[in-house]
Amino acid sequence: MDVPQDNLTQQRRDTRLLWPRLHVDRVFARLCAFIAVLLACYVVTTAMRMQAGSGQLQGLTRLFDLDAQASVPTFFSVLQLNIAAGLLWIIGSHARRRSDRYDQHWLVLAAIFIFLGLDKVAQIHELIEAPLRAAMHLSGVPQVAWLVPYGVLVALIGWTYLGFLAQLPTRTRMLLILSGALYTGGAAGLEMYGGNLAMRLGGPAAAQDNLAYLTEVFFEQAAEMFGIALFIYTLLGHIQATLGRVQINLGPVPDDPPEKQDLNATETLQIPQFGRSNRP
Numbered sequence: 001m002d003v004p005q006d007n008l009t010q011q012r013r014d015t016r017l018l019w020p021r022l023h024v025d026r027v028f029a030r031l032c033a034f035i036a037v038l039l040a041c042y043v044v045t046t047a048m049r050m051q052a053g054s055g056q057l058q059g060l061t062r063l064f065d066l067d068a069q070a071s072v073p074t075f076f077s078v079l080q081l082n083i084a085a086g087l088l089w090i091i092g093s094h095a096r097r098r099s100d101r102y103d104q105h106w107l108v109l110a111a112i113f114i115f116l117g118l119d120k121v122a123q124i125h126e127l128i129e130a131p132l133r134a135a136m137h138l139s140g141v142p143q144v145a146w147l148v149p150y151g152v153l154v155a156l157i158g159w160t161y162l163g164f165l166a167q168l169p170t171r172t173r174m175l176l177i178l179s180g181a182l183y184t185g186g187a188a189g190l191e192m193y194g195g196n197l198a199m200r201l202g203g204p205a206a207a208q209d210n211l212a213y214l215t216e217v218f219f220e221q222a223a224e225m226f227g228i229a230l231f232i233y234t235l236l237g238h239i240q241a242t243l244g245r246v247q248i249n250l251g252p253v254p255d256d257p258p259e260k261q262d263l264n265a266t267e268t269l270q271i272p273q274f275g276r277s278n279r280p
Helices: 005-014 024-052 058-063 072-097 103-122 129-135 147-160 162-166 170-200 211-242
Strands: 016-018 246-249 267-270
Touching (some): 024 058, 024 072, 072 103, 147 170, 162 170
């Protein structure tokens, strides 16, 4: 039995998700405002804890603790990293459809940001710290061993991405470099200083009442979160400038021949349905 054309059209519409109308500047402003609220909550709850004593307000302070894994700031940071990974995937998929020579660069960046999110949750860099310190005989140097493999990877990626960065629009290139410097400055530079300070104070637990250590944590996490927010802002601006309107198709591949599809009007990214075949 033949299915009416109107029903087929409606089915295709039901399986498509249109990219919402986003004001890039507003998105960035709201991300920054939420980060500012998280930082303010950390300052207030930490001050209350130090004033009331370490035995009180533990549940509230941990909820907004910038230095804890199971906290709202950590969840928000991981969410930002995954949003960035999704935007990179969209740009990479678009580049692949256009046979762009740098499509793999965008997709590799998406995979890297997924790993950064996992590292944020599982603290992979801290898990490998002790074995690496023992292997490199760095027992007296705190929080530096994990920087060796991470630093080598960053240097290799930076070298292989020189051509990629050079072909980007000037605004996009400069904002990407700025956001990367801000994020790595917090994630590597300030964290190394904080680890050294915590060891001199007797460990992270003992450092929780030290104002210098708490200040370092504040600026470290602020640099990371604002760096990711700036990166998301940059990617959204790049999508707006190069892709325009984006449509994600969650259903079967349309049957229309390529010559009848207006690819310039709407960019469509195809996601195959699990358990279903596109074949008749």
